[in-house]
Amino acid sequence: MGAGRGVAGKKFAWKKFAIAAGVLVGLVWVFGPRKDVTLGGVDPDFMNPDLSEVDYETSIHMPAPTLPSDLEDRPPAHTTTTSSLPRPTSPATDPDLLGTVHCTKPYTSGSPLVQYGLMIDAGSTGSRIHIYKFHNCGPSPTYEYEVFKQTHPGLSAFREDPLEAAKSLDILLDEALDVVPTSLRKCTPVAVKATAGLRLLGPEQSGAILEAVRNRIEEKYPFVLQGEDSVAIMDGKDEGVYAWITANYLLDSIRASSPKNAPTYAVLDLGGASTQIVFEPTFDPSKSESKFVEGDHKYELKFGGKTHVLYQHSYLGYGLMHARKSVHRLVEFISSVRHATGHGENGVVPNPCLARHTERVVEIEDERLGETRKVTMSGMDVGGLESCNRVMELVMAKDAICELKPCSFDGVYQPSILDTFPDGKILLLSYFYDRIKPLLPKDTAPPRLTVSTLATLADQVCLGPPSWAEHWANDPEAMAELEDRPEYCLDLTFMHALLRLGYEFAEEREVTIGKQLDGTELGWALGAGIALVGGELKCDI
Incomplete structure (x- = not known):
């Protein structure tokens, strides 16, 4: 979804500080001590079954809640094997990289029986290649499986050296050489789609990096670059819509063979620099005021013989890593105003969005002076869900001018979720999964997750190490995640604030987290890959 920020058109940074300045008289409201309160709206299924045997007054905080499992174990829905051979899920289980178990000849004469597509996701924190195998047993290419590899850091880390940025992708393209049969390489399309990380560099630096990437692929690799936009910064609206296609394709809700009137999932993707939301709203024709307002947010998609009218928006600057920077900058600004002679005791800034009794040295960017300085921040005794959430209310710019109603936040138009998507399923991707999954129970039945459960998790995490020991003492994976990330409190609180x-x-809305489905990465890449191989591609094989 576009790098624009919606109808309000205001820059991310100054709006936050303007709002902050207006609430300086209420600093105690942000940082002042408050009595802990039990969070409302938590599903009773999350209650400790042994709670009746202990003193309720000492059991303020609930155990780690049971959340829904991710989608990795869901049975495949996207292919039908007509052969007695098992359906391959990787090159290691594929009996013939040049053939397919689904048919012996292509649907259309002249088309290759199988073809591959390479999609490189050049994100803000790393680059990832998705090597897709498709077969042509039907009228359009059908996805079989994926090979995935990633590398760090992302292209934007090489802002001063475009050639090194291009070389950083070699390890990914070399993997493609290992997978794609030699005879198919010259008719295997490749695309490099950069996302928010390069958008934020500016046209001069990002353009130099993209040109270097294109030149290196053309000079060193046999794959096909199709057109000028094959190495480019992806439009934000495409990023979100392609992620929606991927999820709903794999979940069998938008293909030509999908059940009639199958409900589609809303897809919410949280990256490092931006976040996207895409869903298919339904409007009541009997209400004159109930209609889809025209604009860039409206996306008509023809897929599987049906037209889907989607709402989509990409919030640049509201990815998780940028949300962290915004919170730290706001907290440091407020602290500097409160302490005219410096920041708190020993120059340490109390930060309510760090877990209690944890500490982190963070870099604060002063956009006005163009400087970066290091500041020590501590959760002290102020860290907690309630106090951190008050900071999030400023960061979210919920009170920004809404010129085209209704709005979500930051002055951006969004059809009412309650009115137009009241019962639809919700799929959370990327950092949502990465932060929530490690904290889930490992030895219980598939759990259930609601929006309010994220608040419960955040509450438990923000209370610091004693709370971690209470809820995850027997979970080494969870403890390892928490012990090295004081900002876990910030991350979970931001995710809850974003949804709620x-x-x-x-609060009671059920959500699902996902990373993979049937061995395939969820995200925009498969949707873009389907479009990539669906175009006209002529080559000699």
Whole structure:
């Protein structure tokens, strides 16, 4: 979804500080001590079954809640094997990289029986290649499986050296050489789609990096670059819509063979620099005021013989890593105003969005002076869900001018979730999965997750190491995650604020997290890969 920030058109940084300045008289409201309160809206299934045997007054905080499992174990829905051979899920289980178990000849004469597509996701924190195998047993290419590899850091880390940026992708393209049969390489399309990380560099630096990437692929690799946009910064709206296609394709809700009137999932993707939301709203024709307002947010998609009218928006600057920077900058600004002679005791800034009794040295960017300085921040005794959430209310810019109503946050138009998507399923991707999954129970039945459960998790994490020991003492994976990330409190609180305050999902709304489905990465890449191989591609084989 576009790098623009919606109809309000305001820059991310100054708006936050303007709002902050207006609330300086309420600093105690942000940082002042408050009595802990039990969070409302938590599903009773999350209660400790042994709670009746202990003193309720000492059991303020609930155990790690049971959340829904991810989608990795869901049975495949996207292919039908007509052969007695098992359906391959990787090159290691594929009996013939040049053939397929689904048919012996292509649907259309002249088409290759199988073809491959290479999609490189050049994100803000790393680059990833998706090597897709498709077969042509039907009228359009059908996805079989994926090979995935990633590398760090992302292209934007090489802002001063475009050639090194291009070379950083060699390890990914070399993997493609190992997978794609030699005879098919010259008719295997490749695309490099950069996302928010390069968008934020500016046209001069990002353009130099993209040109270097294109030149290196053309000079060193046999794969096909199709057109000028094959190495480019992806439009934000395409990023979100392609992620929506990927999820709903794999979940069998938008293909030509999908059940009639199959409900589609809303897809919410949280990256490092931006976040996207895409869903298919339904409007009541009997209400004159209930209609889809025209604009860039409206996306008509023809797929599987049906037209889907989607709402989509990409919030540049509201990815998780940038949300962290915004929170730290706001907290440091407020602290500097409160302490005229410096920041708190020993120059340490109390930060309510760090877990209690944890500490982190963070870099604060002063956009006005163009400087970066290091500041020590500590959760001290102020860290907690309630106090951190008050900071999030400022960061989310919920009170920004809404010129085209209704709005979600930051002045951006969004059809009402309650009115137009009241019962639809919600899929959370990327950092949502990365932060929530490690904290889930490992030895119980597939759990259930609601929006309010994210608040419960955040509450437990923000209380610091004693709370971690109470809820995850027997989970080494969870403890390892928490012990090295004081900002876990910030991350979970931001995710909850994004869903509840930003998009206005109800606390009891059920959500699902996902990373892979049937061995395939969820995200925009497969949707873009389907479009990549669906175009006209002529080559000699």
